[in-house]
Amino acid sequence: MIIVMEQSSDPKLTDAVxxxxxxxxxxxxxxxxxxxxxxxxxxxxxxxxxxxxxxxMPGVESVVPILKPYKLASRExxxxxxxxEIQPGLVFGGDELIVMAGPCSVxxxxxxxxxxxxxxxxxxxxxxxGAFKPRTSPxxxxxxxxxxxxxLATAREETGLPIITEVVNPRxxxxxxxxxxxxxxxxxxxxxxxxxxxxxxLDKPILLKRGMSATIQEFLMSAEYILAEGNRRVIMCExxxxxxxxxxxxxxxxxxxxxxxxQTHLPVVIxxxxxxxxSSLVPSMCYASVAAGCDGLIVEVHPNPEKAASDGPQSLxxxxxxxxxxxxxxxxxxxxxxxxxVGGSL
Numbered sequence: 001m002i003i004v005m006e007q008s009s010d011p012k013l014t015d016a017v018x019x020x021x022x023x024x025x026x027x028x029x030x031x032x033x034x035x036x037x038x039x040x041x042x043x044x045x046x047x048x049x050x051x052x053x054x055x056x057m058p059g060v061e062s063v064v065p066i067l068k069p070y071k072l073a074s075r076e077x078x079x080x081x082x083x084x085e086i087q088p089g090l091v092f093g094g095d096e097l098i099v100m101a102g103p104c105s106v107x108x109x110x111x112x113x114x115x116x117x118x119x120x121x122x123x124x125x126x127x128x129x130g131a132f133k134p135r136t137s138p139x140x141x142x143x144x145x146x147x148x149x150x151x152l153a154t155a156r157e158e159t160g161l162p163i164i165t166e167v168v169n170p171r172x173x174x175x176x177x178x179x180x181x182x183x184x185x186x187x188x189x190x191x192x193x194x195x196x197x198x199x200x201x202l203d204k205p206i207l208l209k210r211g212m213s214a215t216i217q218e219f220l221m222s223a224e225y226i227l228a229e230g231n232r233r234v235i236m237c238e239x240x241x242x243x244x245x246x247x248x249x250x251x252x253x254x255x256x257x258x259x260x261x262x263q264t265h266l267p268v269v270i271x272x273x274x275x276x277x278x279s280s281l282v283p284s285m286c287y288a289s290v291a292a293g294c295d296g297l298i299v300e301v302h303p304n305p306e307k308a309a310s311d312g313p314q315s316l317x318x319x320x321x322x323x324x325x326x327x328x329x330x331x332x333x334x335x336x337x338x339x340x341x342v343g344g345s346l
Contacts, residue, residue: 001051002064002077003039013059024050031078040077070220072227078265084205084233086162086181090125092235093267097337098296100164102128104311106148114303116155118318122325123342127161128298132168149179173198187211187239190222200229207235212242216259236260236268240275249277252285257292269296273314282316283324290331
């Protein structure tokens with residue numbers, strides 16, 4: 001249920017409603033709108049009609065059922081787009097188009113530091129890099145683990161770029177959280193509910209990637225697991241889905257951007273590298289994603305893709321990334337977005 005408070009309602013009345021929601025066995029989630037406060041009451045669907053009695057409490061304007069199976073991720077609860085702050089001046093879901101860039105895997109200090117400087121010069125605002133790598137084959141490079149996290153921290157110290165890196169196993173959540181600014185959930189873990197619940201207990205931004213065979217509703221239900229645990233700092237990431245097409249690694253579902261924008265208040269970003277699997281296709285998909293209304297991009301960049309430990313064919317060289325960013329600024333301008341740091345604007 002959604003409990004809509006009257007405009008300019010006394011905070012004490014809101015507190016009373018929150019207390020009553022808990023007494024009825026539901027969990028309250030306060031959402032501050034531009035004009036009034038809304039309280040989402042989430043819990044067992046079978047007895048939700050008992051919440052209708054709250055409508056008679058002072059300060060309550062209305063009590064409305066949430067029709068979507070995903071409650072807290074739905075625009076029914078939060079009609080206005082959410083913003084996820086990474087640090088002061090760096091926000092997903094605002095006017096700025098946020099670009100995250102870096103190698104698929106951290107391989108050495110020289111590699112990650114060199115790449116960090118290059119993508120920052122080109123206008124990237126966040127450094128990506130994998131320390132833990134879930135791979136299809138058990139014989140493939142699995143990542144440098146904590147040593148890789150330490151190298152990412154070194155690159156952050158040298159460039160000032162926040163870092164995003166993937167967490168694969170629930171037992172590693174605390175370790176990865178100590179080093180990262182944003183924690184990424186990969187496509188293979190989209191429905192690792194034990195992991196999602198642990199991430200929901202953190203006060204740290206989570207980038208959740210869509211599973212390669214997941215519907216949009218399943219994608220949003222996974223986000224709900226994180227939100228239901230109390231962490232509201234969730235960013236949705238479309239990274240391509242599995243289809244019968246073999247010309248690309250996956251099929252980038254561009255339509256997911258406007259669909260998600262209709263269904264959820266959460267920010268939406270695109271991963272064109274994993275979607276296409278070919279570096280030559282990445283720029284075009286970036287431009288199309290911005291035109292579709294995404295809030296950010298996460299792009300793979302490597303100084304020597306031919307020597308990359310993983311995903312070299314889909315990684316842009318730093319020069320190609322810089323060229324793409326210059327053209328991307330035109331698409332951002334047309335879409336009403338800013339791209340600070342590109343073309344001398346930062």
